[in-house]
Every structure is written in structure tokens, then in C-alpha cells.
Amino acid sequence: MARTIGSHGPKTMEAIRKAGLRLIFEHGYAAMSLRQLAAEVGIQSGSLYNHISTKQELLFELIRDHINELLRQLDRALQGQERPADKLRAFTAFHVSYHMTRKREVFIANSELRSLEPKNYEEIVALRGAYERRLAEILSQGVAEGEFEVVDVQVATFAILALLTGLTTWYRPGGRLTKEAIVAAHEKLVLSSVAPGTTPNQAQAKRPLSRSAATSAKPERR
Amino acid sequence: MARTIGSHGPKTMEAIRKAGLRLIFEHGYAAMSLRQLAAEVGIQSGSLYNHISTKQELLFELIRDHINELLRQLDRALQGQERPADKLRAFTAFHVSYHMTRKREVFIANSELRSLEPKNYEEIVALRGAYERRLAEILSQGVAEGEFEVVDVQVATFAILALLTGLTTWYRPGGRLTKEAIVAAHEKLVLSSVAPGTTPNQAQAKRPLSRSAATSAKPERR
Structure with missing residues (x-):
């Protein structure tokens, strides 16, 4: 069981990232299992945990x-x-x-x-x-x-x-x-x-802004 | 087993669509099971098939x-x-x-x-x-x-x-x-x-288009 994590670790991690990117892109995060990810990389499921914890x-x-x-x-x-x-x-x-x-x-x-x-x-x-x-x-x-x-x-x-x-x-x-x-x-x-000053019809594009609402627009968590 | 699909069918279908929309939005299509969808609507899994085939x-x-x-x-x-x-x-x-x-x-x-x-x-x-x-x-x-x-x-x-x-x-x-x-x-x-003619620096924005490449840009299937 002479693992070569010292030399192969970074390469394997890179392969895991690439495979994860592809699987999440194609099926979604929730649908990706770590078993599937390991298979994609060509390693045992258990070996994944040498590189990522979750x-x-x-x-x-x-x-x-x-x-x-x-x-x-x-x-x-x-x-x-x-x-x-x-x-x-x-x-x-x-x-x-x-x-x-x-x-x-x-x-x-x-x-x-x-x-x-x-x-x-x-x-x-x-x-x-x-x-x-x-x-x-x-x-x-x-x-x-x-x-x-x-x-x-x-x-x-x-x-x-x-x-x-x-x-x-x-x-x-x-x-x-x-x-x-x-x-x-x-x-x-x-x-x-x-x-x-360049919209083809200025008058309509320049309705005044309402400042009555107080909260600010920010990205919402879905 | 007096099903009331005649009167409740459209309402149930609407509920299925709403629940499906929410589940796919929150977890992704691949991660949504029909069992989960039925539970969300509050009907038996088997009943789903009165409304959707897949x-x-x-x-x-x-x-x-x-x-x-x-x-x-x-x-x-x-x-x-x-x-x-x-x-x-x-x-x-x-x-x-x-x-x-x-x-x-x-x-x-x-x-x-x-x-x-x-x-x-x-x-x-x-x-x-x-x-x-x-x-x-x-x-x-x-x-x-x-x-x-x-x-x-x-x-x-x-x-x-x-x-x-x-x-x-x-x-x-x-x-x-x-x-x-x-x-x-x-x-x-x-x-x-x-x-x-309205970019602040026209010269740079007006590089000529290349027409050498032949294929057309269209949405690509991921």
C-alpha cells in the first residue's frame, strides 16, 4: 500500500476538480455523488478523502x-x-x-x-x-x-x-x-x-427615478 | 376508489407544475425524483401518472x-x-x-x-x-x-x-x-x-469584422 500522494497528490486533485466541474455542469451538484466522481477520476471512493473532505x-x-x-x-x-x-x-x-x-x-x-x-x-x-x-x-x-x-x-x-x-x-x-x-x-x-444623451427617443427614456423605497437591490439567495 | 380526476385533474396538474418548478429550481432536474414530487404535491407516487407520463x-x-x-x-x-x-x-x-x-x-x-x-x-x-x-x-x-x-x-x-x-x-x-x-x-x-456613433473612443470600437470563419454562432447544446 505504498501510496504516492506526495508526488501524485496535486495531479489527482486537479483531475478531481476537472471531473467535478464536468459532472456538476452536466447533471447539477445535487445529482453528483462522490462515488460517481471517484469513478470519473478513476480512483476508489475512499481515496477521494485524501484530497477533499466533502x-x-x-x-x-x-x-x-x-x-x-x-x-x-x-x-x-x-x-x-x-x-x-x-x-x-x-x-x-x-x-x-x-x-x-x-x-x-x-x-x-x-x-x-x-x-x-x-x-x-x-x-x-x-x-x-x-x-x-x-x-x-x-x-x-x-x-x-x-x-x-x-x-x-x-x-x-x-x-x-x-x-x-x-x-x-x-x-x-x-x-x-x-x-x-x-x-x-x-x-x-x-x-x-x-x-x-444618445437614446433615439430621449423623453421616454428619462423617467425620474423613484427614491421612495428604502431597501437596496442585492443578489438574492435562491 | 372514486377518483375525481374530472374535477380535480386540472388543479392537481397545476399543483404538480408548481411543485416541479420549485424542486427543479432548488435542486436541479436530475436530483428531483418523482417520489419527491408526489410528496411535495401531497399525492401518491402512482397518482402522478394520471397527470404526467414522465x-x-x-x-x-x-x-x-x-x-x-x-x-x-x-x-x-x-x-x-x-x-x-x-x-x-x-x-x-x-x-x-x-x-x-x-x-x-x-x-x-x-x-x-x-x-x-x-x-x-x-x-x-x-x-x-x-x-x-x-x-x-x-x-x-x-x-x-x-x-x-x-x-x-x-x-x-x-x-x-x-x-x-x-x-x-x-x-x-x-x-x-x-x-x-x-x-x-x-x-x-x-x-x-x-x-x-456614440462610443467615447470610436477608433478602437470599430475594428473591422473578420468574415473568414464560415460557421455561424448559435446556442450550443451543453
Whole structure:
């Protein structure tokens, strides 16, 4: 029983993560059993526990690591940008390009929030909030400097993130458009969406905001 | 054994649909058993088969009926609109308002495409295509009439739909903003996103499209 966890541990862990990602993506977290996961990796069920303690831990780490990596690379992409429009363009190009290769992670991060235990859920929502704040701050800066016009920064933040993440549902490599063309199409939409005074019929688009309701919109736990 | 399916049938079917919607939303289709579904409705497992023949049929009908209703109400909302900008505003207001009350249906229609059998999957993708085409046609008309500027109509269609549907992940009644304010915020973003010549830095947003790749982008089966 000379286990080689010292040398094979990291490789096995990587295989477990990949298999978990695929199984959760294809069937859902609740439907995935650890027995199935072990079979997919090609190890005994009992051996799984050398690498992960629970199914919940695996889900949590998959989502957490995805968002952490997203944050790290976003901050690099924004480096050196000063004007809000340049920052927004850099944000858009980064988010679109990154998500072209992270379809499964994005799907799971969105669809399996429901499966996170409360403590893990809170931690993921906080991390996601940090990412959302990067965009909200760009929009706020643009509004403050008169470059952007948005009706509500928070709604615009959520809406633009949804717009940009949407491509994970249809993008596949080798399609009709190059990656550059897809990025350019998104840049046009996003940069224009916050441009001032440009709706074809201004009067109707500028209903005043009601400020009577007091609570704030935030992602709701399903 | 005097079953009252004649009078209670439709009510029970409605209860089954509601329970199915909730269970799939909370745990995923693969994780829902018919036994669990029957218990949720408060009937015997065997009685379920008076109403649905398979779990697959229930999932299919939930998604199909959702999209059919969406199409029916959209066509009503677009009636009488002639200018592309008015159509796009009507589309936006309808889609946002409708989705405020259809969080579970939207989540399932997006996340459980993976669970549809091939024939059902094709039918749903075709229905969804019909809905997407309504928007694509509005955008194409706007471009043809010089009212809109988009880099790629198909990418813009998917992106705007994602933007508009995004609110199902955060909206809840009684939040900070009124429904009208939320609709207005989306109208500004969407109408501006396709407005001509309005990106803060035009040069970079207007990279030429590559037309070398031959296949077309369409929703991919996961």
C-alpha cells in the first residue's frame, strides 16, 4: 500500500476538480455523488478523502478559485487605465475574453449558488461583490466626470455584467466570428450603453427615478 | 376508489407544475425524483401518472409553455409599434417587466436545457430562436433605416437578451427601485447600446469584422 500522494497528490486533485466541474455542469451538484466522481477520476471512493473532505468543499473551492482568478486577472487588465471609458473598454475586453474559456465555471458559479451552505454562500457573494464593485466604480467615475450617463449605477452594473457573461451560453471556438470581432461587438454595445444623451427617443427614456423605497437591490439567495 | 380526476385533474396538474418548478429550481432536474414530487404535491407516487407520463415530459412542458407565453405576450406588446426605436423600447419594457415575475421559469429554461432529450431540446431551441428573431429583426430594421449601429446583429441580439434577463438573478419585489425605474434604467442602456456613433473612443470600437470563419454562432447544446 505504498501510496504516492506526495508526488501524485496535486495531479489527482486537479483531475478531481476537472471531473467535478464536468459532472456538476452536466447533471447539477445535487445529482453528483462522490462515488460517481471517484469513478470519473478513476480512483476508489475512499481515496477521494485524501484530497477533499466533502462534496460541498469541492463546489465551494471551484467557485471561489474561479472568482479569485477573475479578480486577479481583472486588476492586471485595468492597470494603467485612467479614463473611465478606457477602463470600461479594458473591463469589457477582459471579461469577454476570459469567459470564452470558462463556460463551465461560469455556469456553476451562477447556477449552484443555491447549493452552497450559508457560510460558503456568504463568502462567494462577498467575492462576487468585489468584482461587481470594480465595474460599479468605473461607472460612477464616468458619471462623476460627465463621460457616462446611467439611470442607476447598480442596475447598470448588473445589466452590463449579464450582457458580458451571456456569451458563455453561445460562444464556441471556431464559430463565424473571430475572438477580436466578438470583443469589438461587445465593446460597442457596452461603451454606447453608458454614453450620454444618445437614446433615439430621449423623453421616454428619462423617467425620474423613484427614491421612495428604502431597501437596496442585492443578489438574492435562491 | 372514486377518483375525481374530472374535477380535480386540472388543479392537481397545476399543483404538480408548481411543485416541479420549485424542486427543479432548488435542486436541479436530475436530483428531483418523482417520489419527491408526489410528496411535495401531497399525492401518491402512482397518482402522478394520471397527470404526467414522465419527469422529462414535465420539464419539457414547463419550458415550452414558458417560452410560448413569452412569445404570445411579446407580440401583443409590439403591436402598433412602427419605428425600430419604439419597438426596441417596447421589447425592453415587456421583457424586463415579464421576467420580474418569472425567475424560476427563466432559471430552469436556461440551466436545464442540458437535461432535455434531443427531440425536446430541438423544439425548445427552435422556440427560443423565434423569440430571439423578434429582437434580431428589430435591430436589423434599425440598422437598415440608419437609426441603429451595431457591429454584429446576432451578437447584439444575444447580448441584449442576456442584459435584460440578468435581472432575474437580483430583482425582488419591494427593493430600492420601483418597477418603472428598473424598466427605465434598462431602456436607457439598451436604446443607447445600439445608438450610432456614440462610443467615447470610436477608433478602437470599430475594428473591422473578420468574415473568414464560415460557421455561424448559435446556442450550443451543453
